[in-house]
Amino acid sequence: MNERIRQLAVMANPSSKEIYEADNWQYNCAAWDSNNLTKFAELIVKECMRLNSKELSITAIERLLPLYKEHFGVEE
Numbered sequence: 832m833n834e835r836i837r838q839l840a841v842m843a844n845p846s847s848k849e850i851y852e853a854d855n856w857q858y859n860c861a862a863w864d865s866n867n868l869t870k871f872a873e874l875i876v877k878e879c880m881r882l883n884s885k886e887l888s889i890t891a892i893e894r895l896l897p898l899y900k901e902h903f904g905v906e907e
Contacts, residue, residue: 839878843871876903 844867863871880899884892900906 835878836875839874840871843867843874873903873905876905880905 844863876899880896883895887895896906
């Protein structure tokens with residue numbers, strides 16, 4: 832399991848931090864409510880947007896960020 836994904840999972844559902852520190856945390860994700868799953872997805876998209884903003888040209892970012900907003904409904 833990628834450590835950054837684990838950190839984002841904890842950020843999305845902090846009340847269950849001990850679940851994500853266990854080796855079998857993925858099996859406990861079924862207990863998440865839809866708000867936590869939505870938050871987790873948003874955090875992943877925002878992380879991708881952040882990485883793209885650091886690595887891509889300004890022209891590419893200017894074209895991509897509105898697409899992220901339109902497609903996923905999130906803003907950085």
